[in-house]
Amino acid sequence: MLKTNARRWRHFYLDRLVQIFVYLAVLTVCAVFLWILVDLLRGGFAHLSWNFLIESPRDAGRAGGIGSILVSTMLILLVALGAALPLAWTTAALLAEYVPATSKFGMLVRYSLQVLAGVPSIVFGLFGNAFFSIYLGLGFSILSGGLTLACMLLPILVSTAEAGLRAVPDSYRLSAAALGMTRAATLIRLLLPIAAPALAAGLLLGIGRAVAETAALLFTSGYVDRMPGSLLDSGRALALHIFDLSMNVPGGDVPAYASALVLVAMLLCINIFAMQLVQSWQRRNTILE
Amino acid sequence: MNPNKPVTAQAISSKEGGFTLGPLQMGPACCDPEPVIEVENLSLRYGDKTALDKVTLDIYRGCITALIGPSGCGKTSFLSAINRLTDLIPNCVIGGHIRVDGQDIHTTESNVQALRQKVGMVFQKPTPFPLSIRRNLSLPLCEYGVTRRSEIDAISEQVLRDVGLWDEVCDRLDTTALALSGGQQQRLCIARALTLRPKILLMDEPCSALDPMASGVVEDLISRLQGHYTIVIVTHNLAQARRIANYAAFFWVKERAAGQLIEFGRCQHIFESPTDPLTAAYINGTRG
Ligand SMILES: Nc1ncnc2c1ncn2[C@@H]1O[C@H](COP(=O)(O)OP(=O)(O)O)[C@@H](O)[C@H]1O
Numbered sequence: 246m247l248k249t250n251a252r253r254w255r256h257f258y259l260d261r262l263v264q265i266f267v268y269l270a271v272l273t274v275c276a277v278f279l280w281i282l283v284d285l286l287r288g289g290f291a292h293l294s295w296n297f298l299i300e301s302p303r304d305a306g307r308a309g310g311i312g313s314i315l316v317s318t319m320l321i322l323l324v325a326l327g328a329a330l331p332l333a334w335t336t337a338a339l340l341a342e343y344v345p346a347t348s349k350f351g352m353l354v355r356y357s358l359q360v361l362a363g364v365p366s367i368v369f370g371l372f373g374n375a376f377f378s379i380y381l382g383l384g385f386s387i388l389s390g391g392l393t394l395a396c397m398l399l400p401i402l403v404s405t406a407e408a409g410l411r412a413v414p415d416s417y418r419l420s421a422a423a424l425g426m427t428r429a430a431t432l433i434r435l436l437l438p439i440a441a442p443a444l445a446a447g448l449l450l451g452i453g454r455a456v457a458e459t460a461a462l463l464f465t466s467g468y469v470d471r472m473p474g475s476l477l478d479s480g481r482a483l484a485l486h487i488f489d490l491s492m493n494v495p496g497g498d499v500p501a502y503a504s505a506l507v508l509v510a511m512l513l514c515i516n517i518f519a520m521q522l523v524q525s526w527q528r529r530n531t532i533l534e
Numbered sequence: 535m536n537p538n539k540p541v542t543a544q545a546i547s548s549k550e551g552g553f554t555l556g557p558l559q560m561g562p563a564c565c566d567p568e569p570v571i572e573v574e575n576l577s578l579r580y581g582d583k584t585a586l587d588k589v590t591l592d593i594y595r596g597c598i599t600a601l602i603g604p605s606g607c608g609k610t611s612f613l614s615a616i617n618r619l620t621d622l623i624p625n626c627v628i629g630g631h632i633r634v635d636g637q638d639i640h641t642t643e644s645n646v647q648a649l650r651q652k653v654g655m656v657f658q659k660p661t662p663f664p665l666s667i668r669r670n671l672s673l674p675l676c677e678y679g680v681t682r683r684s685e686i687d688a689i690s691e692q693v694l695r696d697v698g699l700w701d702e703v704c705d706r707l708d709t710t711a712l713a714l715s716g717g718q719q720q721r722l723c724i725a726r727a728l729t730l731r732p733k734i735l736l737m738d739e740p741c742s743a744l745d746p747m748a749s750g751v752v753e754d755l756i757s758r759l760q761g762h763y764t765i766v767i768v769t770h771n772l773a774q775a776r777r778i779a780n781y782a783a784f785f786w787v788k789e790r791a792a793g794q795l796i797e798f799g800r801c802q803h804i805f806e807s808p809t810d811p812l813t814a815a816y817i818n819g820t821r822g
């Protein structure tokens with residue numbers, strides 16, 4: 246009697262302890278995020294204005310805004326996604342649907358992607374500079390920056406899409422085959438829609454990394470802060486702008502804070518937008534429960 | 535083959551919008567049996583494991599043929615060979631001949647898509663796609679070139695009525711099929727197979743994942759399909775086989791051996807006066 250009581254108390258306290266630790270951990274995570282946000286808001290919010298968003302920087306960024314920087318960032322992102330998405334999703338479909346999971350070829354591709362995923366971004370920058378800028382003669386341009394980013398995004402896009410496709414149960418493939426659907430049609434009409442949330446999640450991760458990238462762009466898209474006239478012009482990405490302002494420009498702290506605030510807001514917007522997209526897609530097509 | 539082929543089935547075309555359960559497949563189906571699937575010396579191996587050995591069997595048009603026998607005797611393999619789902623299994627080797635409507639299906643020039651249009655399949659576990667009910671039915675149609683919305687809607691409504699699901703789902707065609715109950719899901723799968731207007735339906739234990747009520751509903755549906763479709767159904771429920779089937783085939787597998795067809799005949803004959811002692815033992819529950 247006494248013994249069971251003691252055990253019950255011990256369980257009770259253990260339960261409480263675990264609960265407290267879990268809450269503490271969650272609280273810490275939230276606190277870190279809030280701290281960053283508050284810090285950014287305090288340092289940069291006063292500097293934000295409509296003009297800041299549309300003007301080009303003057304005096305190395307101390308004055309003016311980030312209009313041209315935003316345009317360059319978007320262009321680099323578009324080039325990167327335009328090059329990486331078709332390549333990555335085709336590769337993922339090949340790996341997940343057409344190559345047996347244990348085949349030598351599949352292993353080789355997966356292994357190369359793993360290695361690629363572990364390469365530091367500065368190395369991508371050096372490679373992009375040597376290959377796109379110098380060897381292909383694209384120079385310091387938005388195009389070489391975007392293509393370098395595309396290489397960097399490949400592993401993450403492929404692995405998320407492949408995992409998403411593999412998570413679709415085989416019974417769907419069998420049913421589709423029994424209905425006379427070809428493999429290609431099964432992939433396009435059935436498996437990709439079912440795996441869409443996974444694809445979207447990978448896309449988000451990719452965009453997040455691309456927008457926040459600095460080192461890979463330093464030697465490829467360059468740091469000219471004028472409004473780019475074409476994809477072959479150099480253009481400075483937002484993250485690079487923040488880096489430059491805070492490291493190389495005395496008195497650039499306030500615009501750096503403001504730019505960082507814009508960057509974080511952009512990431513939040515992209516996230517929310519993509520979530521909405523996935524949700525409406527699911528409502529229309531694939532409500533998984 | 536029977537010389538007086540049915541013309542009624544062709545007379546109904548989608549253009550007239552007259553897709554229905556339709557007329558009975560030719561003639562007094564079960565009194566004058568005409569084989570629609572002829573299986574001759576079918577052997578089936580997975581790698582070096584033989585699953586079926588020299589099965590010879592005719593499936594009659596418009597009838598329900600029940601395949602019975604213990605687990606692992608090759609019933610699922612037999613069904614998969616008829617619509618060539620075995621193609622998807624890399625190490626599966628097939629010997630012998632299967633003719634559907636007189637055409638050998640395992641020759642190189644035979645068309646898998648045409649075969650699978652003619653031979654529909656329903657699986658043990660209901661497998662509606664995690665899409666809307668409407669999309670579940672339109673997907674196979676798209677594949678066979680039916681793209682007009684009005685036509686797709688008409689066919690969808692017709693097959694849903696055929697399986698008795700229309701009244702239950704007509705106001706939520708655009709919601710996910712996964713929200714349906716198990717029995718409704720299975721009937722949706724049958725409806726999905728019917729969209730392609732198959733002649734033959736293969737059913738692999740269609741009721742065994744369902745509760746008794748839902749199972750009864752699906753069983754009634756299958757009985758109603760008799761005569762309109764040629765049905766081959768695998769079932770572990772002997773009472774059910776007895777209730778709905780016209781013919782029964784008894785498969786058996788010995789330890790470490792291949793599955794074999796032991797006995798085939800009229801359902802009544804198999805259940806009431808089997809010739810093989812193994813069949814008798816299985817029917818009476820003393821073996822298997
Ligand atoms: N994909 C497969 N690979 C290897 N062996 C298989 C495969 N599918 C079935 N088998 C084997 O073939 C035999 C027959 O299986 P199956 O046709 O599923 O029997 P049933 O449906 O009557 O239970 C079993 O011994 C099973 O282990």
Ligand SMILES: [Mg+2]
Nearest residue numbers: 609610611738
């Ligand atoms: Mg089986």
